[in-house]
Amino acid sequence: MSLVNFTTREITCKIVYYGPGRSGKTTNLHYVYGRVPESRRGRMVSLATQTDRTLFFDFLPIDLGQISGFATRFQLYTVPGQVYYNATRRLVLQGADGVVFVGDSQARQLDENLESLQNLQSNLLEHGIDVRTVPVVMQYNKQDLPRELILTPAELDDALNFRSVPSFPADALHGQGVFETLKAISELVLKKLAAGSPA
Amino acid sequence: MTSALNPKFTFETFVVGAANRLAVTAGRTVAENPGSAYNPLFIYSGSGLGKTHLLMAIGHSAKQLAPQLNIEYLTLDEYVEAFHAAIAAGQGDAFRRRFQNVDALLVDDVQFLTNRKEMQAELLRLTEALQQAGHQIVLTSDRPPAEIADLDERLISRFSGGLVVDMGVPDYETRVAILRRKAEERGARFQPGVLETAAGVEFPNVRELMGALNRLVAYQAVNDTPINAEAARQVLGVVGSTEQGAKATATAAGGASPDEFSQFLTDVTVTVGKAVEAWRARVAEAVLRWEGEGYRTGRLEKLLDHDSPAAVDEAIASYIHDVERLKALEAEVGTLDPQAAGDKVFRDPERMAEAEAEAAKVRDGAAPPPAPSGAFPLDSYAAGASNDVALSAARAVIDAPGKKYNPLVLAGHSGLGKTHLLNAIGLELMKKKGAVVACLSTQDFVDELIAAIDGDRVDWWRARYRRATALLLDDIHLLAGKDRTQEELFNLFNQFMDGDRQLVFTAPAHPNKLEGLEERIVSRLEGGLVAEIGDPDRAVRRTALERILSQQKMTPDPALLDYLADRPTDSVRSLTGVVQRVAEAAAAQDQPVTAGLAREILEGQPPAGGRRTTGLRTSGLVVSSAGGVRSREKMVWDWPSASDRVIEDLR
Numbered sequence: 001m002s003l004v005n006f007t008t009r010e011i012t013c014k015i016v017y018y019g020p021g022r023s024g025k026t027t028n029l030h031y032v033y034g035r036v037p038e039s040r041r042g043r044m045v046s047l048a049t050q051t052d053r054t055l056f057f058d059f060l061p062i063d064l065g066q067i068s069g070f071a072t073r074f075q076l077y078t079v080p081g082q083v084y085y086n087a088t089r090r091l092v093l094q095g096a097d098g099v100v101f102v103g104d105s106q107a108r109q110l111d112e113n114l115e116s117l118q119n120l121q122s123n124l125l126e127h128g129i130d131v132r133t134v135p136v137v138m139q140y141n142k143q144d145l146p147r148e149l150i151l152t153p154a155e156l157d158d159a160l161n162f163r164s165v166p167s168f169p170a171d172a173l174h175g176q177g178v179f180e181t182l183k184a185i186s187e188l189v190l191k192k193l194a195a196g197s198p199a
Numbered sequence: 200m201t202s203a204l205n206p207k208f209t210f211e212t213f214v215v216g217a218a219n220r221l222a223v224t225a226g227r228t229v230a231e232n233p234g235s236a237y238n239p240l241f242i243y244s245g246s247g248l249g250k251t252h253l254l255m256a257i258g259h260s261a262k263q264l265a266p267q268l269n270i271e272y273l274t275l276d277e278y279v280e281a282f283h284a285a286i287a288a289g290q291g292d293a294f295r296r297r298f299q300n301v302d303a304l305l306v307d308d309v310q311f312l313t314n315r316k317e318m319q320a321e322l323l324r325l326t327e328a329l330q331q332a333g334h335q336i337v338l339t340s341d342r343p344p345a346e347i348a349d350l351d352e353r354l355i356s357r358f359s360g361g362l363v364v365d366m367g368v369p370d371y372e373t374r375v376a377i378l379r380r381k382a383e384e385r386g387a388r389f390q391p392g393v394l395e396t397a398a399g400v401e402f403p404n405v406r407e408l409m410g411a412l413n414r415l416v417a418y419q420a421v422n423d424t425p426i427n428a429e430a431a432r433q434v435l436g437v438v439g440s441t442e443q444g445a446k447a448t449a450t451a452a453g454g455a456s457p458d459e460f461s462q463f464l465t466d467v468t469v470t471v472g473k474a475v476e477a478w479r480a481r482v483a484e485a486v487l488r489w490e491g492e493g494y495r496t497g498r499l500e501k502l503l504d505h506d507s508p509a510a511v512d513e514a515i516a517s518y519i520h521d522v523e524r525l526k527a528l529e530a531e532v533g534t535l536d537p538q539a540a541g542d543k544v545f546r547d548p549e550r551m552a553e554a555e556a557e558a559a560k561v562r563d564g565a566a567p568p569p570a571p572s573g574a575f576p577l578d579s580y581a582a583g584a585s586n587d588v589a590l591s592a593a594r595a596v597i598d599a600p601g602k603k604y605n606p607l608v609l610a611g612h613s614g615l616g617k618t619h620l621l622n623a624i625g626l627e628l629m630k631k632k633g634a635v636v637a638c639l640s641t642q643d644f645v646d647e648l649i650a651a652i653d654g655d656r657v658d659w660w661r662a663r664y665r666r667a668t669a670l671l672l673d674d675i676h677l678l679a680g681k682d683r684t685q686e687e688l689f690n691l692f693n694q695f696m697d698g699d700r701q702l703v704f705t706a707p708a709h710p711n712k713l714e715g716l717e718e719r720i721v722s723r724l725e726g727g728l729v730a731e732i733g734d735p736d737r738a739v740r741r742t743a744l745e746r747i748l749s750q751q752k753m754t755p756d757p758a759l760l761d762y763l764a765d766r767p768t769d770s771v772r773s774l775t776g777v778v779q780r781v782a783e784a785a786a787a788q789d790q791p792v793t794a795g796l797a798r799e800i801l802e803g804q805p806p807a808g809g810r811r812t813t814g815l816r817t818s819g820l821v822v823s824s825a826g827g828v829r830s831r832e833k834m835v836w837d838w839p840s841a842s843d844r845v846i847e848d849l850r
Contacts, residue, residue, distance in 0.1 A: 011471060035459050035460045036460050037460065040460075064464055064467055064468075065464075067467065067468050067471040070471065072467065072471060175459070179459045179460070179462070179463050182463060183462075183463050183466050183467075186463075186466070186467050186470065187466065187470050190467070190470040190471055191470065
């Protein structure tokens, strides 16, 4: 997708929150939604099951207004985490400018995290994209759970963060780490643009 | 005397924004190529906007890239003080020598030159000396050179001769970036929105911005609770919320935790600002680069007038394409007419059409050097034992020009076909791809040079011959006494030899027997192969006769050919004279040209009754008193006029 359009003077960033089921992707979006002034946010589209599991995807458009003369918009998406929705994940991933991988910090979820990371890599490859070329940040969610249940950010880095991308401990439910993560991925995406890759 | 560079003032710690990007780029360029890019580099800005930081950063960077460089940083006041101390100690010359030997001189605050005539003269002299030696000078001031009161015009002109660049007040995004970096350096942490509030105040310079940060740090230190945006506003005495950061905060005030979003917005604003401004940086860098190489950059500068780039990369690529074309044109013109190559039109990509036209004009004006005559093809050159060496050398030269016999000198007296062979070599060499063969008589060569000197076009004349891939000069002995031409030929000679380009000359005798030629020319002529051509032997004579008779439209009767070929002659030219004489007599008697008639005319004997194949014994030779064998007609040729000769023949 076109990240920066000099003709229409628009910047549009598509950021996809990826990760295993129940890791807190939608929670991230809900928190952001709650902090964005009404005038700047679009309607959050959320297709959820009766048990609040994401069925298709969440979509939150944010209008950041005119920045340096460019109408700047962020589009935040989540993918359904469950294994059997892979086609949807692949579809949502198409044209992503950056990916936030929301990992579940619980020790028992480590395998799901790994599986989802591998799934991210293979889905990107399906689109002909090398995961190493896409801006990615890691968020280790649910750090508010009892210590004995979770892995520390350092342990999670060791287990999941093979590329040493920026990583953030988070408690998305209460907002800790949510904006830090969003800020980090935004900077990576925009810096990639500054490095001379306007579409 | 000289201040040390502050280790904190480097490019890495310098926050770059739209207002100072050009100055920083120029500074980096100078640090990378001291003395060659912008010299002097004059940076000016209001107080507290980073002049000293940038000046020291240039010093650090230059030193880092080339540790052997001798770099001096000092303020103008320090310079003045040192100068006065040196004068007082009677060490004025030592002081001057010391500064003349620095590789890069960084002088801060030159605005204090006002009303210091003596120092102005000293600095002017130093600037000239440093520039001449290719050493870099970087100066800073709080105003442009022309606005420094009472500054010597010559200094203004010197300072303005390099690059004069200013630094403006940082914009909001840059102020935020500066505050964050400085807060981080000091280990101070603030709540979201605090630094943005400070950045929202339009301080006139960075120093005051730092003052604001100091107040915030101090306020937070004395209060146990972290300061928030509202408190920051009170600390800094900000009335209302006119600044951008505060605006964003106010907009988001309805949210549960509005600062998170406003801070995010600020972050994104800074990042986007950098991203979309990157094109301006690319244009500015291109401008600096090509301006540094001496090209006009108006076309690129116009790009900066736009709010957004339509296609900045394409525009820069197109500019570079045009500059490359100009370079090619200038190089081409330089080979044809070095004087024309200096034309400004070859430095202005906005005048491409003019540059093309100028190059075309030079191309048209630069006629190729004289080519060999088509009247002397190699296959009509009569071969025989007498010119065997010369002919085989000629063939070797044609096969491998510049490689085997260089130079080749064809020596022999007049009328032996040296000119023919010279031109024949030239014609064959011209068949090679890309060959430019200069083939002319030495007299023409001399005359051309005189005309070039007269028309002040010697460079053009030289360039014309330097283009040639082979130079063939007939009658090199005519250079005798012509010192200037010998000088020019000597230089050409060396260039041709260096480039393995072929040289061929003809001379009436071996070069060491030629008078009036400089020793250096003679020795060079002897350095290749001197092929001497002897008097034409029978085979040469017969072949030459066939050619002459066919040129005269006469049937080459074998008996006639044999008879004439048997007659010894010292040159092909005299053979031509003989044939002409026989043909004219035959025409006068209205008879066909036969061997008998020829004998009658040449020997004064009536034709024999029977047809005879002539031999040496019947050729009417006479023995001269000197003991040599000469034909009778040769003797009468010495007579002064043609009518006398005819009368004598008819006697």
